[in-house]
Amino acid sequence: MTLIYFLTFIVLLPCVHLDEAVKDDYSESLLIKPLPDGMIYNHFQFKTILHQDIEYLHLENHFDRFPLAIGNFISKNLIKELTFSLGRGHWKLNTWGYPLRYQPNGAELWVTLQNFNPNPWKSWKDITSTLSGLFCASLNFIDKAATTKPKFSLKPDGIFINDSYRPDNVFYASLAHEAVCTENLTPWKKLLPCFSKAGLASLLNAVQIFNSNYFALSLDVKSICRNPSCNETSTEITQSVQVVFNPPAMFEGKHRWSIVKFFGTSLKEECKLASSSKIYVETTVNDTDNSYNLSPLPETSIESDFQGEKRRFAVYDVKKMIEHNRNNNVNKFNIYSMYQKEYIYKKVNPPYITAHRYITGYGVYLGGITCRITNSLTKAQNVTYLDVIPWYLRIYIHTLSITSNNVEIKPSKLYHKPGKDRAQPHHIEIILELPPLSDTIITYDFERAFLKWTEFPPDANHGVYVGAATLTFQPTNFQNLTIHPEHTESLDPPTIKIKTENLLVSLPTPDFSMPYNVICLVSTVITLAFGPIHNLTTKRARIAIQSKEGSNLKDRIFKFFKRS
Amino acid sequence: MGLLTDDKSSEESGIVKLLRNHANKVSFLCFTSAIIVAAALVTENYVDTTYFSDNALLPGLVNREFTNQPYLKDVLTRLRKVAKSRPNELVADWLVNEFNSIGLHGYEHNFTLHYPFGKEQVIKGNNVYAILRASRAQSTEALVISSPYRASNNVYGQTLPGIALMLSLAKYFSSKNYLAKDLIFLVCDKEYIGFQAWLDAYHEVDRSSVLDYGYLEAKSGPIQAAVNLQVYEEDIARLEVKIEGLNGQLPNLDLFNVAVELATRESITPTFHGKSHPFSADFYEVSKDYALTTASMMISQAKTIPTGAHGLFHKYAIQAITLEGIGKVAANQRKDYLSAPLFQVGRVIEGIFRSLNNLLERFNRSYWFYLLPSTRRYISIGYYMIPFGLMALPLLFKALNIYLTMKKVDQDKSEQDSTQVESLWNALPFNFYCHVLGFLIASLPALIQRYSWLYHDYNLKFKDTIYYTLISTSLLLMFNPIFRWKQKSEEQLKARQCVALINLALILSCLSLLNISLALFLTVLIVPVTYLCVSISNSILRKLLAPFILLLHPLSIGYLCILVVSFLVHHETDPMVHLARSAESHKSYLLKYLEDWYIHGNWTFFFGSALFFPAWFQIWSII
Amino acid sequence: MFSLICLIVCFSSISRCYGSNVDKVDNFFSKSKHTNNWAVLVCSSRYWFNYRHVANVLSIYRSVKRLGIPDSRIILMLADDMACNPRNTRPGTVFNNAHHQLNVYGDDVEVDYRGYEVTVKNFIRLLTGRVEDGTPRSKQLLTDESSNILIYLTGHGGDGFLKFQDSEEITSVELADAFEQMWQKQRYNEILLITETCQAESMAQQLYSPNIIGIGSSKIGEDSLSHHGDPTIGVYVIDRYTYYALEFLETVHSNSSKTLSSFLEVCPKKYCISTVTVRKDLFHRDPAQVPLTDFFGSVPKVNLMPTPKDEDLVTW
């Protein structure tokens, strides 16, 4: 008997230990949303919460969900909040509405350091180089000339206890030309507790998701309230992937979709470590004539009410489903959907605030940047506009003009930090109020700098990229918002960040094959000045001795050679 | 470094002697050799074979998969129907719907042209365009497929097949995932005006009072290249590739090569100025062929009027060509080509755009300055500059010769204050004055337009008014001694000659950089006469040259060209009719150039009046 | 009884170890003294139409990985992103032949230097180990005097240079000096240098440091040609030498007895069109005695990673 007790104790011991060790929690979810133009938006979210304050991480005691690498990285560089994203393709704002998280093409890094960080710039540099190693991305191109410290635009996502938030600890940079591919996805997946072996992460295989119309992966670290009173915080790591698929391209023109077809595999095995793993399919559109039906039928369907904006979701609990399938020995799980009728392309009405930015003028010396912001609401809207222009486009702030329906309007706040050659970018931040039903145009002129031949990228004639501008605002209307059913409990309205297009600007190029010639030519000209002046100042004039020779050709040639 | 501070040398050095004593011989030599070289350049031995200098293009390596979709035929028929039902307007809403149904987003673009001359007159038009966003790239670059909208079967022929083809291409490409650049499909109203308006709107150039280009709802990045389709029929006999643009600017040679290459691969005969590449062994046949093609290209370049809508893109550093699908009927009168169905042209275009899609950098290799003896041969700037240089040199030689002789006289006259070289400086003001006159003439149209009531009262047309004003002005200037600053002394005359020659040489050489053909023609015409009238010392004899110089007046040159053409085209009628008719067309040409100047920025009129006329006027004033 | 057993056991053990000693002695000279393997694989050319160079380098990458060199010991340099290039009709993949049998890009590739990072400066710094501080370990060549390094270069070359990104060159002299520096700093035991460029022979010519064997895909004055193109994406997919080299390597497995000399026979002129050149005067062992796995494989006993320290956990 005792023996049995003993054994049970032996058996239980590890579990007990385990229970103690579990200071972290992990949950995963996938939101599938049909977009107004028939494309399908998939948003994966993997959330790991460590119940420790980010400023005092104790990593020595082991835990099995929270990625240790990130933990070390945070505590080494004294990070308070980090947002890193890699995107590919362009999110079509006008037709797709607002995503859960707007990521421009290329890499974007936004870090808030802890207040008592002794040497912010150094740790910023370390962060970039570390991440570049971690994610195989060339983030080490982020230097002083690409970094800005936004004043108003980037409000912190996380909690700052007794508002210890300081804007000058914020670092922001973006690399518009950075590509994202398998080599970035793989290490990203390795951060997950079940890697890509089990759970929703097993759906993310490169070949499939890169064949999409939009792809973005991101890693966010922030601190959240540990308890309602919010007197202590815990650390949350959110890894998310957003993919937009175009069903007709995959189903030879037909409008239908299935998880297997999208991701090339079905869900075979759940992630044991995940506390919850759910798939939500937004079925709000079923009220319209492009309605579809799902199979297998969802076991539950929730109705979320977000500030009066109603959405319906079909909910699948992956664990249950796979369990259930296993019981009637089918060891895979798939969701597919069919439209009841032939799909109809409708005129999509764009979200109520859109921003588009483009270059004006032609030729490679002077030009202008214009951003057209439309507000189709009947009430005014406050927005913050952040634009970071690389130094080689010299911005003239006195040409900045903000007109709304051809009426000059004054910004309520304007922050400008002029760029410095090879050292710091131009940085413009504008807070302004968009009049109702208005079409506001922000425009300013620039002049292209002429670079050294060594400063050009290898593909000099391709042009250089200007990172996307950011438009931040508190929405008052939630129509085109994508709403994640798990986020609805937070009652404060979210801040929407939308990005404009990246710009490609071609610079005037010198002739890269010329250096030697140019040096020779110019030096010759200089000597051409030096020689005679030297002569004239050092020698004095006298009557020339009339030289008899030089009459016939032979002598002249001889003379010539003698001279030279 | 005795170069600059050596007084003995350079005096009486060989070249100086030569120029002072044998300038005429040398010049003659130059001129004749120029003609010989020019002739030699178009022979098979000297023309070069075209090649792709940008490896990135990889033309035709990729499978072309565009096939004869049912959609193509269907959309064409529907388009024809709707176009017939609404004959005199662009069926914008229909096109937009069509684009939307494909899954793209179609946009309308409205523009207004306030006709700059004559009575206040407003032309409204609306283009239609759609942007196919590259699925997996950020949309920072764009390529354009465009076509003018010609529904009615007018002289140009209708372009509906081309537009249908464009639509089906849009459908085809939208299902493909390999696009790295956005594709913009553009259908333009009102011919060139539509294109101009769209381009201006795309680049948001400074607004002018003439063309109000409205604004575009959606844009993409910088446009890398454009192909303008003009397909008239469903069965294509040959594909005419057009390159001459506004002011005689040419697209990058690589683009032309790509088009030719792909057309050949799709076994559609590519032609340039109506001629395909001669595959004949006979040296003279081939050379003759080359010569003719080159000549016709040079003529169309010298006209500075674009041969197709592509010509308007060049101004914005966008490489563009026009592909003109000529039907059996039109083509066969020359010689019979095997005909190809419409979708095959589609495959050509698919191929071209796959190549353009491969480009990472904008066109920066190959040639921008060239002449084409055939679709497979080219003459680069390095070659054609030789004959031009040889032709223009005599002017400089003569100028130098005059200067040197003047100096010689100076040195012989032993007293120090030198009248001769002084007078050279005194001749400059006249030159300055001439150009001021030129600018005034150039601003005449604007002036006349401002005081339009003047001629409206006598209900004259603007066309006639400007025409006769110009003629009378130049007559006034020419025959009224007040305006000619009658030179007093011999050396002043010499000085003026010297300045005039240099001035002319400078203007011509500048022109040669922008539009070689025009420069060459002008040089051929003007150099001999000028040279003669400068080198003849006897003033009476010089007077005899007056009529010839008169024929070189910018206006009369234009008139003569038109006259010659009309004689060549229809030779039966009697000369008087020719004279009258060509006078009429002369007028309308003048008006056209003016319009082009105001709407598209064609500089021919300006050049003629503000630069060429003064140069000419100086020559006139020294006889 | 028991003692007897013991006796037998120990005796046999003695004899065994004696025997093992014997064969140690006789192949002492052919054995290399290396304890770890590294690979530096460089594709130096940009632009979509150079797809084949990326395919080349990835083919080699795949083989060395298959033969057991871990990603942490492979430095992969890709000057352009072909897999996810919008022009690629099969995103996320790079195929080295038109029939798309094997996707050499694989599912867990780790590219250490990519895009604009692939410069001559970075390459030299990597070899000589003079990287800027703060460089993550994945971007460093942490070799010692007992490391065998496989260096594979592909791109557009000429007589005595290799173009990087079509904008700068590394000359064979610079390369030779870099190797010499590595030797001085005891950063390698042996190097196998493979260059797949036009006039590849010239890259190995200037070398003067010991224990290097250089293979060039073409003689000076020869072009090294592409094998075939893929009409669905409209580019050439692989170069001849690498194609046949890969074909050969596919037959090799981690404990196979194939020797270096057999690898040197790869791709005779009638396949390659260009002549494969080998420079072995600096190399002291007889290639016939050198197992191929000395360079392509990885020494089993150090196959398991050293116990991770903090910073290599941070930066993998």
Added chain:
Amino acid sequence: MMCTIIKASFLLAFGFIIRMFLITSSYQKMIADRVEVSTPVNSWRRAVEGVTLMKLNISPYEGDTFHEVPLFLQFYHFLLTNFEQWIPLIFAIIDILTGLCLSLASYNQLKTIKRWEKIRLSKLPSSDAKKLEIPEKSIAQLSFRVLAIYLFLPYSIMACTAQTTSVLINFLVSLTMLFISFGWRVIACSLVALLTYHSFYPILLIFPVLMVSEKTNQKGKSFTYASKSSCFSLISCSIATLLLISILVMISKSITGSYDFFSSTYYFLLSVPDFTPNIGLFWYFFAEMFDQFREFFLWTFQINSFVYSIPLSLTLKNNPNFFFLITLILLSLFKPYPSVSDLAIYLALLPQWTHLFTYMKQGLLVACVFISCSVLAPLMWHMWIILGTANSNYYFGVTLAYNVGQIFLITDLLFAYLKREFYLSNGIKVDDKDKPLKLELSAE
């Protein structure tokens, strides 16, 4: 005399009208955007930018758009706040005044030169003297020509139309000339100080200025640096100037509160970091330079632009006014950011030296080079920047040719001057055919 005044006033009026017309016309922007006219250091756009930044209370020296010194910034600020709509007028008037000053200055100078040469001419046989001396009647006419040329020279007109700040600089220069021609050395020196404070290079003007004033004091006797008195006065003056400069710097420091403006003004001029094309020699050279040699060539070029003054100050001792002209040409030749306004001012001054033209050989060549360059430069620019059919080398070629032209001009002038000096000191030697003998330079 009367009629000259009337003629002059006509000219002034006309020149003024042209300028006003252009400034107010639509061509203004077109001209202001030309790189030949407005460079990073003198473009009005940047000045406005600087003022705007100041108004937003951002330090203009934080960015890299504005490169002028604080006091001038203050001045522009003053203008833009109080007389914004009058600015075109102000510029036009200043430019006209410049012309006026130049012509007056040249008038006085010619008079003094004539006076100085009297002594030497008296030693020569009368025939030579007659040939060599500057005819009395021509003086007025020449100075008049200076005025005319400055008013109608396209270069000065464009510079004024573009409202480049070098209009002000030219004005200051002309004032300096005027004052030294009066012999007011103090004001002249202080003006030079101001100029130097603004753009550093005009420090070279101190040599001719001091020499002129010295010579005027000596009543035209050719002074020697050996003589104690002249030596003393020279040194004292130069020290005074330097003091003044440092005072100005101090003031601007007290305005901005720090020496930051150094880095984006003087340092900007010395370490040419901006490669925007201009008509100078520096931009393409340093854009194409290998990084490791950059320093070396920078030093070489900068020293080169200063080195000429000393030998010239020895050679041209007898005629410091001429030295002034030469210095101007040297400046426009070796400045890192020259513009056409530098060209304008010395071209306008050339007629003053008509008596040297007889000894010049390259006249036609230089003229042709200048004219053709000023036509070709915009053309090449258009083809390179707008149409994208040409590349940078074309434009570079033009600027190169232009600078060669300038060099020819300067050497030719110098040689002509030396010849005349030779004749002045030992008469015109003629050979048997009564032709003047050729001269040559010899070391001994």
